[in-house]
Amino acid sequence: xxxxxxxxxxxxxxxxxxxxxxxxxxxxxxxxxxxxxxxxxxxxxxxxxxxxxxxxxxxxxxxxxxxxxxxxxxxxxxxxxxxxxxxxxxxxxxxxxxxxxxxxxxxxxxxxxxxxxxxxxxxxxxxxxxxxxxxxxxxxxxxxxxxxxxxxxxxxxxxxxxxxxxxxxxxxxxxxxxxxxxxxxxxxxxxxxxxxxxxxxxxxxxxxxxxxxxxxxxxxxxxxxxxxxxxxxxxxxxxxxxxxxxxxxxxxxxxxxxxxxxxxxxxxxxxxxxxxxxxxxxxxxxxxxxxxxxxxxxxxxxxxxxxxxxxxxxxxxxxxxxxxxxxxxxxxxxxxxxxxxxxxxxxxxxxxxxxxxxxxxxxxxxxxxxxxxxxxxxxxxxxxxxxxxxxxxxxxxxxxxxxxxxxxxxxxxxxxxxxxxxxxxxxxxxx
Numbered sequence: 001x002x003x004x005x006x007x008x009x010x011x012x013x014x015x016x017x018x019x020x021x022x023x024x025x026x027x028x029x030x031x032x033x034x035x036x037x038x039x040x041x042x043x044x045x046x047x048x049x050x051x052x053x054x055x056x057x058x059x060x061x062x063x064x065x066x067x068x069x070x071x072x073x074x075x076x077x078x079x080x081x082x083x084x085x086x087x088x089x090x091x092x093x094x095x096x097x098x099x100x101x102x103x104x105x106x107x108x109x110x111x112x113x114x115x116x117x118x119x120x121x122x123x124x125x126x127x128x129x130x131x132x133x134x135x136x137x138x139x140x141x142x143x144x145x146x147x148x149x150x151x152x153x154x155x156x157x158x159x160x161x162x163x164x165x166x167x168x169x170x171x172x173x174x175x176x177x178x179x180x181x182x183x184x185x186x187x188x189x190x191x192x193x194x195x196x197x198x199x200x201x202x203x204x205x206x207x208x209x210x211x212x213x214x215x216x217x218x219x220x221x222x223x224x225x226x227x228x229x230x231x232x233x234x235x236x237x238x239x240x241x242x243x244x245x246x247x248x249x250x251x252x253x254x255x256x257x258x259x260x261x262x263x264x265x266x267x268x269x270x271x272x273x274x275x276x277x278x279x280x281x282x283x284x285x286x287x288x289x290x291x292x293x294x295x296x297x298x299x300x301x302x303x304x305x306x307x308x309x310x311x312x313x314x315x316x317x318x319x320x321x322x323x324x325x326x327x328x329x330x331x332x333x334x335x336x337x338x339x340x341x342x343x344x345x346x347x348x349x350x351x352x353x354x355x356x357x358x359x360x361x362x363x364x365x366x367x368x369x370x371x372x373x374x375x376x377x378x379x380x381x382x383x384x385x386x387x388x389x390x391x392x393x394x395x396x397x398x399x400x401x402x403x404x405x406x407x408x409x410x411x412x413x414x415x416x417x418x419x420x421x422x423x424x425x426x427x428x429x430x431x
Contacts, residue, residue, distance in 0.1 A: 003388045005377040010391070011222040011370045017322050023401035024301040024394060025049040027184040029193045031303045031316060034332075035177045035207040037114050038063060041132065044115030045078045049318055050183045053170060054078055055115065058132040065172035065181045066134050070123040071165055077123055077130070078116075113211050134167035177206025195258035197299065201307070203290060205283040209312050209332040212349045216328050219360070221367035223302070223325035227317045228390060229359050229366075230304045231296070233263065234383035239362060243355050252296075254385060259300035259393040261386050266293045280310035280341040282334055298386060300393055306352075310334060311345050313352060323367065329356070 010016050030048065032055060038044050044055040045068050052068035054077060068077050120137065121130040129138035135154045142150050152165035171182040173190040178201070180190060191198060219226055229235070233252055237245045244267070252265040269292070277291045286309060297305040306313035314330035331352055333345035380388050 003380070003392060005379055006387070006391050007377055008370050008373065008375060011224060011367070012322050014322055017319055019398050019402060020301075020319065020394065021049060023398040025318075027182070027187070027401060028301050028397070029173070029180040029182045029187065029190055030301075031299065031314075032065070032172070032179040032181045034209060035174055035179060036209060036335075038179065039114060039117060041119075042115030042117045043078050043121055043132070045080045047318075048181065048183065052076060053181060053183075054121075054167070055172070055179065055181075056121070056132040056134070057115070063172050063174050063179060064133055065170040066167035067170065069168070070125065070128055071136060071167065072123065072126055072128050072139075075123055075125040077121055077167075113214055130167060134169060136165040136167075176201040177204075177208075193259075193300075195260070197257055197260055197297070200297070203284050203286050204307055204309065204312070205334075206312065208283065208334050208336075210335050211330050211332050212346065213329065213331045213353075215330075216326055217360075218320070218324060218326050219363045220324055221363040222322055222370075223317045223319040224390075225363060225366050225370075226325055226327055227298075227302060227304065228384075228387045229362070230315055231261075231263070231298055231386040231390065232384055233386075234381045239358050240355060243351065243358065251383070256389055259397075261298045261389050263296040263386060264289060264293045265296060276340070276344065277309075279338070280344050282337075282341070283309055298390060301397070308348075310337070310341050311348050323371075 026049075032046055032048075032053070033044065038055055038057045040057050040059055040061055042057055046053050046055060054066045054068040056064045056066070058064065069075070070077055121132070122128070127138075127140045128136065131137050131154075136152060137154055139145060139149060139153050142153060148163075149165065151163045154164035171184070171187045173180045173182075175190060175194065175198075180193075182188075182190075236248070247268045248265060249269055250266055252263040255262045255264075273292070281291055291309060295305075295307045297303075297307065299305065302317050304313075304315040306315075310333065312330075312332040314328065314332070316328040318326050318328070320326060331349045333342065333349075337345060
């Protein structure tokens with residue numbers, strides 16, 4: 001284990017959050033969605049901590065990523081992919097166990113999971129048009145524009161126009177059924193980022209999955225609390241006594257994979273499990289442990305995947321302020337599931353919701369305790385070694401990008417007041 005304690009200030013410091021945004025999110029490969037979400041000829045807007053990103057796939061099957069902003073007057077080209085707050089009336093109607101959620105800020109139907117097929121990308125303000133490769137292809141009344149813009153319009157018959165204007169391009173890569181984006185001007189190689197994870201997901205064929213639920217939830221807690229909670233096995237016997245803990249006989253195995261890590265949990269090891277697995281094992285070929293055990297992957301810096309052959313749970317956490325965050329929650333089943341596999345997926349989804357609820361009711365208490373507690377460091381148990389590894393990786397990247405001297409400098413009074421609830425990035429607000 002890399003460390004036996006974690007500093008409390010890392011959860012409540014404005015300075016720390018700015019460091020994380022710059023070093024962890026701006027320059028890292030961030031999961032953007034599954035390949036199945038982006039059919040040929042489609043566009044898909046997504047929220048990123050740096051702003052709205054427009055994903056496209058051209059008719060040759062190549063993915064592209066752009067800043068979702070018109071070259072003319074910077075208008076948002078395609079709306080969606082954002083987390084608008086629900087109305088007060090809907091808030092009042094919310095009942096049941098999910099009352100403990102501060103807010104479900106967005107919910108997608110399976111039909112809106114995928115990108116929208118379009119012939120051209122049109123700006124809703126003045127009608128400028130772009131193709132799926134981001135090239136400007138039409139400007140209404142272009143004779144009224146400067147010559148650079150008139151000459152920078154590429155027609156379908158002259159797509160190789162060297163003067164063509166294009167949307168601001170971002171780096172995008174597609175690996176093993178997943179799409180990744182990077183907003184850095186000089187991103188590291190995606191293979192280097194994934195490192196030992198390369199090849200891990202091939203048997204599962206993620207491109208075949210579709211959502212049972214796709215929701216974004218806002219929580220009144222630091223983003224790392226929510227991320228770590230999903231990795232913390234030490235709390236399972238207490239917080240999940242009648243759910244997870246009742247169906248696990250042995251502790252999970254743990255493996256560090258460079259900046260990432262993997263916990264393998266042999267859950268529900270009952271006699272009938274083998275029969276059920278054989279009816280829910282499309283894809284493959286699978287190793288025996290891939291059929292029998294839940295594989296929980298942490299992927300640097302903010303992604304958790306719970307993987308079995310018949311289901312995929314995606315939990316991705318983004319900061320809003322030091323005291324609030326958004327979790328992107330996706331529970332997916334494989335397309336074309338038969339009766340047994342489909343029933344199992346839905347039952348597992350309901351169980352996942354219950355387990356998530358058992359964690360959600362703790363988030364606020366954990367965060368409030370950190371704000372109020374005067375202890376500078378928190379001790380970590382050996383069963384929290386995944387959390388220790390997360391913090392080690394985060395600090396290593398922050399030191400590499402910002403320099404260890406700057407990252408460890410005490411927080412000034414100006415820095416303490418620089419980030420408030422009113423002065424937050426608008427990424428997760430109404431767009």
